[in-house]
Amino acid sequence: MTTFVHEGDLPADVLASASSVAIDSETMGLRLGRDPLCVVQLSDGGGDAHLVKLDRTTYDAPNLKRLLTDPAVTKIFHFGRFDIAMFWLHLGVLTAPVYCTKIASKIARTYTDRHGLKDISKELLGVDMSKAQQSSDWGAGKLSDEQVAYAASDVLHLHALKDRLQQMLVREGRDSLAQACFDFLPHRAVLDVAGWEDVDIFAHS
Template identity: 45%
Template sequence: MIPSFQVFDNDINLDTLNYYLNCEAIAVDTETMGLIPRRDRLCLIQICDDQDHVTVVRISQELAQNIKSAPLIQQLMEASNVTKVFHYARFDICTLRVHLGITTNPIFCTKIASKLARTYSSRHGLKEVVKELEQIELDKSAGSSDWGSTYELSDQQLKYAANDVRYLVSVKNKLTKMLVREGRYELAQKSFGYLHTLVELDLLGYEDLFSHQ
């Protein structure tokens, strides 16, 4: 068993790796200096299971420039027996690939799942999805803040980071039931499988590849 909340620098330890490797699914999120992976460095990785064991990994500026330098995180993210649950996986898996050389698999994206299942709503942000499915009001006020000072993160920032993963596995399970009920689960799986191709196109600078123009 690992602590309910723990903070590491640059990589997890073996106990944490082995614990999460025994999970069916884990939630993952990243915090960065901005929204352009090739420009904006990775600052934080958050992980959580369905038992509320949260791990926060602070990524130093030096590590974010050294590809394949977090081997235990890489082993976990690439473990085929553990589903990695993201909200807007397109960004996070791109960030992990650019900065740590990680090809994350398998993937479940709650944003894609929400758009496929919750067609009665136009609101698919994490805050809205968690509010409806978990009856929890997330505080997103620390989202647009300086994550670069990883060793001086405030309690508010750490709480924000933890809450971004704390409910994702439960949300995944509820969205999965909705997808199965509506006959869209296989379509969701195909969409998740396409994400790595989409990330490759993003990194090559392609936009609107499938548009008519």
Template identity: 30%
Template sequence: MQTITTTEALAAYCEAARAHPYITVDTEFLRERTYYSQLCLVQLAMPGTDDDNAVLVDPIEGGDALSLAPLFDLFRDPSVVKVFHAARQDLEIFAVAAGVIPAPLFDTQVAAMVCGFGDQAGYETLVKKIARASVDKSSRFTDWSRRPLSEAQKAYAIADVTHLRQIYEFLAARLDKTGRSAWVQEELSTLANPDTYRTDPAEAWRRLKTRNTAPRFLAILRELARFRESYAQARDVPRSRVYKDDALLELAATKPQSMQDLGRARLLLREARKGEIADGIIAAVKAGLDCPQDDLPRVAENANGKAQANPAIADMLRVLLKARSDQSGVAGRLIASAADLDHLAAGGHDVPALSGWRREVFGEDALRLCRGEIGLVVRGEEVTAVPL
């Protein structure tokens, strides 16, 4: 098992990879102690059954002797498909570190969902069903930043790209046979978009869950989330090290405007009650309280102004989705999310389920169902749509 620790060795491997139609890629990283993922290992494999074609690229052991520039050049090569499984976190590492997103890209998890392997098929499942092999997952949660790596860690890491070759070839062939390759590429457009990996502090509040939709409360929430995100990014620390979500919601509700007020917070960490974080909290609350009326955030209603979905229609849409998922062999959650169904049931139309291949598989009939133009009947073990 070859471990690459120098730029020269990596360049030679990447040059050899250019002679092949694809290369499989995976990473090991840590994120528990940082805002951005810390890259610990990159695994690569060229086509074939020989494990000599698979390598570990070790940026920690390589240190200053290893630059990943040759790998990034390979990622930009349009003649070589870069194959990942559940690629989003891997791609984020490369997008943040070097501003590069591998292209052309193939994600076997997305492809498996299109090819009938169910919702969010795991790598281990695909290895069993397609490669007829097993993966030892005992090293999955080890500390990948510590050196030297054990033989068990290396074997686990390399298996994530060696079996991936057979999985990719199987799924790519099935997609080509069924004419669904374009469906997968449509899904991968989000992963290939650099904006997917940028977190705008001004928009960080939208990921928080709260039942309080009062505009002034949301303004304070927005400013507290903005400060936390900016602080965490600048110092490369996890958001929770600044203050946790429940503390942020408490602060937005209690609106502390002085250090004395801040001292009464129940959920705030001790380190956040003083210094830069405390000053930032008070400034954020003030910014939220002073926000002009026209700039207050508001929770948008759907296109028809209805806040609530019709529960009967929502239930029927779920039945229709299950039927279309079974008939097409495409995972239901890939066709439409629960939020999509509720939005449709509330009269909305601005959902992914109504565009591209999803509209053909599900969206058109979903609209007809909502308009009362079709009904659902059970025939044997199948649910079918009939015109009304």
């Protein structure tokens, strides 16, 4: 496994032939509109990871934006709602089509309320992930080796998780319901950015 760090944008030839790409992001916090997007990490499931350290003065990353909006590439997330909203807010692109392993887990694994990436990776893949670097300075001029390793780990197992969760969804007859949720997810993210983040638009009141 090799992790590559790219400054500003994804090289044009990287992940160019992938049909699905696992994606995650690192930010300076979890509040939309306050905390900037700093790093985007990606993997095609082949064992390597690519980290894009964004230029926060311009967010000019045309190759990354092209991948995020490519209709032929499924983007795999864990809690994609936040990442997609960040991409919409800072990169100005709506990411689609998408698959979210957290949504898949909530629909398939109704026997538990533990749907964090660490929890489902441990149960379904036997992978014990460290989250020690989750709260660290992702806006630093140079990422530490520990940050790079952490960011890569968040995408290296998403393809395998998707496969396991999809099998469970099909087994339980809930795959169509999950797909409908994935299709709506980018629009849910736009609603978050527009100010409906904490409002249930489907509620009666």
